[in-house]
Amino acid sequence: MDLIISLVINGLATGMLIFLLAAGLTLIFGLMDVLNFAHGGLFVWGAYTGIFSYAYTGSFIVGIVVAILTGLVFGFIMEKLIITPVYGNHVQQILITLGFMLVLQEMIKVFFGPNVVAVKVPEYLAGSWQVGDIIIIKYRIFIIIFGFIVFGLFHYILTRTKVGLIVRAGVMNKDMVQALGINIKRIFLFVFMTGAALAAVAGVLMAPYSGSIYAELGMEYAILAFIVVVIGGMGSFQGSLFAAILVGLAGSFMAYYVPYLSLAVNMILMAVVLIFRPQGLFQAAKG
Amino acid sequence: MNKPILLSRSNLILFIIFLALIAFPFVMDSRTLTILLTQILIFGILAMSYDILLGYTGIVSFGHAMFFGIGAYCTAIMLNDFESTIGVFLGSIVVGMIIAGILSFLVGLLTLRLKSHFFAMLTMAISGLLLVVAEKWRDVTKGNDGFTFKAPDVFKDRIVFYLVVLALLVIVFITLKRFVNSPLGRVLIAVRENEQRTKSLGFKTLYYKVIASIVAGVIASLAGSLYAVSLRFVNTSVLTMEITLDALLMTIIGGVGTLIGPLIGSVVIESAQHYLSGLARDFPIFERWIIFFGIIYILAVIFFPKGIAGTLQSKYYQWKAKKVQTTNVVPLSKNKESSE
Numbered sequence: 001m002d003l004i005i006s007l008v009i010n011g012l013a014t015g016m017l018i019f020l021l022a023a024g025l026t027l028i029f030g031l032m033d034v035l036n037f038a039h040g041g042l043f044v045w046g047a048y049t050g051i052f053s054y055a056y057t058g059s060f061i062v063g064i065v066v067a068i069l070t071g072l073v074f075g076f077i078m079e080k081l082i083i084t085p086v087y088g089n090h091v092q093q094i095l096i097t098l099g100f101m102l103v104l105q106e107m108i109k110v111f112f113g114p115n116v117v118a119v120k121v122p123e124y125l126a127g128s129w130q131v132g133d134i135i136i137i138k139y140r141i142f143i144i145i146f147g148f149i150v151f152g153l154f155h156y157i158l159t160r161t162k163v164g165l166i167v168r169a170g171v172m173n174k175d176m177v178q179a180l181g182i183n184i185k186r187i188f189l190f191v192f193m194t195g196a197a198l199a200a201v202a203g204v205l206m207a208p209y210s211g212s213i214y215a216e217l218g219m220e221y222a223i224l225a226f227i228v229v230v231i232g233g234m235g236s237f238q239g240s241l242f243a244a245i246l247v248g249l250a251g252s253f254m255a256y257y258v259p260y261l262s263l264a265v266n267m268i269l270m271a272v273v274l275i276f277r278p279q280g281l282f283q284a285a286k287g
Numbered sequence: 288m289n290k291p292i293l294l295s296r297s298n299l300i301l302f303i304i305f306l307a308l309i310a311f312p313f314v315m316d317s318r319t320l321t322i323l324l325t326q327i328l329i330f331g332i333l334a335m336s337y338d339i340l341l342g343y344t345g346i347v348s349f350g351h352a353m354f355f356g357i358g359a360y361c362t363a364i365m366l367n368d369f370e371s372t373i374g375v376f377l378g379s380i381v382v383g384m385i386i387a388g389i390l391s392f393l394v395g396l397l398t399l400r401l402k403s404h405f406f407a408m409l410t411m412a413i414s415g416l417l418l419v420v421a422e423k424w425r426d427v428t429k430g431n432d433g434f435t436f437k438a439p440d441v442f443k444d445r446i447v448f449y450l451v452v453l454a455l456l457v458i459v460f461i462t463l464k465r466f467v468n469s470p471l472g473r474v475l476i477a478v479r480e481n482e483q484r485t486k487s488l489g490f491k492t493l494y495y496k497v498i499a500s501i502v503a504g505v506i507a508s509l510a511g512s513l514y515a516v517s518l519r520f521v522n523t524s525v526l527t528m529e530i531t532l533d534a535l536l537m538t539i540i541g542g543v544g545t546l547i548g549p550l551i552g553s554v555v556i557e558s559a560q561h562y563l564s565g566l567a568r569d570f571p572i573f574e575r576w577i578i579f580f581g582i583i584y585i586l587a588v589i590f591f592p593k594g595i596a597g598t599l600q601s602k603y604y605q606w607k608a609k610k611v612q613t614t615n616v617v618p619l620s621k622n623k624e625s626s627e
Contacts, residue, residue, distance in 0.1 A: 035404040085589050090403045094347045095539065096588045102532060103581035110575050219528060223415050226408045234404075260423055267416045271397065274405060 002134045007252050013140040013209065015248025016147025020202035021221055022228040022240040023154065024195025030171040030235020032188050034083055035090075037097040039199050040222025041104030042078075044215060046071055046200025047207045048112050051119050054204075060122040067204035068197045074104075075196025079189050101218070108215040121208040143205055150198070151241055158237060167191060171235050227270045233280025242282065301547075308453055312446040321445050322517075327557045328452045329513045332459050333530070334537035334549030336506035341535070342543035343467055344499040345479030347403060350410030351534050353417045354391060354504040356526035358383035358511025360421070360428060363521035367436035376439050376516065383508040391504030395497040411528070418526040433522025442516060452513055459506055463546055466502065475499050479544075507534075536580055539587055542594025551595050556580065 025039050046067040054063030082100050086092040120126075121139050128137045158164035166187055170177045178184045206221070207213045228247050232239030247266050254262040273280065312321050333355060340348050361383035362376065369375045398409045421428045442448040466472050474495050477485040486492050515521045524530075533556065534549075541552025563576035591598055 029404075035408070037407075082585065091345060091347055092588055092592070094403065094407050095535070096585055098349070098532075098535070099581050099584040099588065103578055103585070106575045106578045106581065110578070223412055227412060230405065230408065264416060264419070267412055270409070270412060274401060274409060275397065 002132070003256075005134050006136070007256055008249065009136060009140050009144070011249035011252035012245060013143045013248070014251060015245040016143050017202050017206045017209065018221065018224050018228050018247060019147055019241050019244035020150060020198050020205070021225040022232070022244055023150075023237060024198040025225055026229045026232065026235055026237065026240045027167070027171075027191050028195045029229065031167060031174070031191050032083070032087075033090075034087070034093050035097070036083075036195075037094060037222070038078065038082075038101040038104060039195075039225060040218030040220075041101045042071055042074055042196045042199040042218075043203040043206075043221055044108055044213070044218035045074060045104060046203030047213045047217065048108055048117075048203075050200070050204030051117065051207045051213060052112065054122075060125070060208075063204055064201060067200040071197030071200030072193045074200075075193035076189070078196065079192040083192065101222075105215050105218060114215065116212045116214045118212050119207040119210075125208075139208060143209060146205065150201075154237065163187075163190070224266065227266050229280075230270050231273045231281060233282040236280065236282040239280060239282030243280075305453075305457060309450065312449055318445060321449050323557065323561050325445070325449045325452050325517055327553050328449075328456045329510050329517060330533060330537060330557055331550040331553040332456055332513070333507055333510035334534050334541065334553050335459060335463055335546055336503045336510065337534040338538045338543060338546065338549045339463065339467070339475075339499055339503040339506070341538055342545070342548070343472065343479060344475045344496055346399070346496060346499070347407045348410045348500070348503075349407050349528070349531055350394070350412075350414030351503070351507055352526050352528065352530035353414040354387040354507035355511035355514070355530050355534075356417065356421070356523075357387045357390065358508030358513075359515035359521050359525040360511075361386065361508070362512040363434070363436050363515045364427065366438065366516075367434065371437040371439050373439050373441060376442075376512075380509060380512045383512050384505045387504045387508035388501050391501045392497060395500035396493075399496045399500065400493055414526065414528070414531070418523060421523045421526050428523065431523050433520055433524075435520045438516050438519050448517065452517075455509065455513065459509070460546060460550075463502075463506070467546070471495065471498065536584055538594075539584055540580070540594055542596030542598070542600070543592070545594075545596045545600060548594050548596030555595070 021039065021043055025036060029035050049070040050063040050067030053066040054060050057063075078100065082096055083093070086096055125139045125142050128135050130136075156164075158168060166177060166182055170184055170187055174184050177187075202221075203213075203218075206217075210217075224247060228240055228243045231246065232241075232243030247269070250265050250269065251262055254265045308324070311324065315321075333351075336354075337348075337351050340346050340351070358380070362379040365375055365379035365382065394410065394413055398406050398413075401409065422430050424430075438448075442451070467475070474485065474490055477488075477490070478492050478495055482492050511525060514525065537552030537556050538549045539552070540555060541550065542548025559576060559580070563579075567576075587594060593601060
């Protein structure tokens with residue numbers, strides 16, 4: 001039982017990180033019909049800028065804020081320079097965002113060096129609680145709570161505010177939204193920047209969790225995020241939370257019981273979903 | 288074809304280049320250059336196979352490294368476990384091709400009915416899975432440490448190996464040329480241009496796409512086998528995304544939808560890698576030479592979707608004769624997404 005609880009906590013924490021990454025991906029896809037293969041690059045940029053400013057100032061919160069800013073700035077630049085010229089052409093989108101991913105990953109090595117950077121958990125989040133026989137690592141709880149807060153916040157924005165209404169309407173039918181006199185291009189930019197910021201936050205939160213960061217990390221997590229987006233359904237916000245938790249839990253249990261299968265299980269999940277339900281488990285209504 | 292004069296002239300140029308390449312190692316007695324050229328030719332084969340998918344059929348696969356890796360491992364393992372003779376080498380190429388063919392058939396059947404996004408993601412994921420399997424299955428692959436093996440004695444001489452690779456490249460080039468100009472190849476181009484329409488004309492597009500994926504996978508496996516022998520060493524890096532990215536960069540920069548383009552791309556990328564890494568001692572920024580190519584690649588996708596070869600070729604056709612329709616090269620940018 002103790003074991004199961006700690007595995008669940010592990011899985012939830014990983015799941016939340018993947019969710020932060022996948023949420024941006026799924027909204028961008030749902031709204032703009034763009035699959036951003038450079039999302040992992042934003043993730044790793046968030047991790048590096050956040051961690052370096054955390055090391056410089058000594059405050060983890062500053063690190064998170066810097067990561068958010070990095071995400072917003074990169075999101076802005078990317079949408080304007082990279083995405084706008086290739087709207088509506090899927091093959092070019094895939095090619096160009098992957099190329100940008102490559103550039104982002106190599107730029108990390110130029111600016112921060114190619115070596116693995118060790119990261120410590122901030123003091124007030126380090127350590128663990130002991131409840132009975134169960135050891136609960138504080139930082140994991142922090143990630144889980146943070147993830148749920150972000151989910152709650154975005155859920156609120158999407159369902160209760162005007163911006164959210166426009167975004168949801170845009171996912172359903174963007175031409176209609178445009179026809180109703182709303183500048184959908186500006187909404188695109190806004191969503192893209194938010195998605196990028198979410199990816200960057202996921203990066204900076206992941207760094208103390210895994211203990212070290214390196215440039216190729218982005219690609220590894222991006223693959224997990226793709227799997228989540230496919231399982232959850234492209235464009236579905238709730239779907240990506242559900243699928244992220246599913247992938248996180250499956251990963252943590254498999255890593256303990258059948259370590260050889262830990263990555264395979266996600267792939268198998270995705271393959272099964274793609275074959276039997278190519279639109280994903282939760283498909284956002286498309287007009 | 289309706290342009291025999293043009294064809295024969297370009298064939299003549301190719302033939303002269305071919306002769307020059309044969310003569311090269313005898314004229315220039317440089318070991319480094321021979322090795323570099325061998326590398327260029329091997330990656331040229333890989334890039335050509337990738338172009339069958341990207342340039343001719345219009346599907347983006349991010350899992351091409353898996354076929355390359357299968358070829359490399361087949362050859363390495365067989366040469367290591369059995370005698371290292373020419374016979375085993377040829378046998379290992381055939382075995383690698385068969386495995387790659389079966390795998391690409393299965394993967395293709397499973398994934399090619401999906402839309403381009405999903406296909407790209409799924410191939411990336413399957414290739415990532417294969418990489419993990421290779422890392423874990425240490426009894427056979429020795430993981431990331433890899434292992435060295437003895438190449439057949441004949442290949443001890445770099446020049447002999449170079450000539451073998453060159454001969455194989457020419458065979459692959461001619462075969463693929465025949466393939467893309469065959470009726471079947473024309474259907475692939477039609478799929479690229481407008482899949483919906485091809486379907487409505489009565490072609491089973493899935494069937495044709497699977498064939499393209501098998502051809503590409505088999506040729507990539509051949510490139511992998513040659514690569515392993517050229518290094519006399521293999522590790523899991525042959526399965527990484529980097530190999531796919533190399534093929535992608537070469538194809539895009541060289542020119543999609545032409546067979547000569549990927550070869551040009553291979554020359555550009557491999558020699559740049561060689562010389563720019565040499566410059567890195569003085570200018571550390573060249574250590575990350577891939578950035579320049581990433582940027583050039585992005586610019587190429589936006590501004591020169593036809594790449595070097597495609598742009599030159601269409602310029603040439605425009606200049607040469609307006610009545611000759613450029614049926615060979617249709618820019619990727621015109622590739623309307625039909626799957627939506």
